[in-house]
Amino acid sequence: MMNGFDYSILSFLNRFVGQHPWFDNALVYLSNEVFLTVGPVAALCWWAWFKYGQDTDDRNIETRQSIVSTLLVCFASILLARFIVTLFHFRVRPLSDPTNGLHFPPGTTDWQNWSSFPSDHAIMFFTLTTGLFSVSRMLGWIALTDTVVLICLPRIYLGIHYPTDIIAGAVIGVAIGLAASHKAVSSSLAKWPLQWMQRQPGPFYTVFFLLMYQMTVMFGDVRYLGIGLIKAFAKTLK
Secondary structure, three states: OOOHHHHHHHHHHHOOOOOOHHHHHHHHHHHHOOOOOHHHHHHHHHHHHOOOOOOOOHHHHHHHHHHHHHHHHHHHHHHHHHHHHHHOOOOOOHHHOHHHOOOOOOOOOOOOOOOOOOOHHHHHHHHHHHHHHHHOHHHHHHHHHHHHHHHHHHHHHOOOOOHHHHHHHHHHHHHHHHHHHOHHHHHHHHHHHHHHHHHOHHHHHHHHHHHHHHHHOOOHHHHHHHHHHHHHHHHHHO
8 A cells, every 4th residue: 555655746746647748758758768868877977987087197096986886886786676676565566556546647668567666776876876976066966967857756757666666766876876985995896997997998998888888778688688597597497
């Protein structure tokens, strides 16, 4: 059963559903679009990466340590989100619950088999946003605006998540981002990758690009590959 906090926000937003079809369609489009939503956050990471120019600049080294550390824990944050899902009862998403009396714009994704709590989008992008704040307040504010306005709020309006899903994801993401941004942690996690960058920049930037791409698609390809391998391995044991 939906709690009062979630219901009050969803019912308020639900008043606007259907009043302006173009707006509803735009948010449905945004929920499935990576270039306009998660793309800017990825671009900000590249901006921060080359912010101080030369590799030998101490400020540049610290910045790149923070970015590498944040990106590495972003992958861990997705795994953490999946683990948290297993700790709680399956939570039906608002748009998949016919008993709540709410109506949402028709989407293009079937969410019935995906638990709502917590929001993995909120976890990962608040992790990234917190990491960017440690590098530059300006970049952090831009990333925060993008994360809240273009990524998280539309998911509440469309019934993909309850507000508490987003809030829980944001709290977890900020905590992970703060930990990754701590100087001792970032220097430790980034030590080997940055040494690899100095020795072999070609392979490093190839992997770095692929990691950034997977980040924009929420590591969906990696997750589906992992699920497929687990299922295949399970069949061999039967």
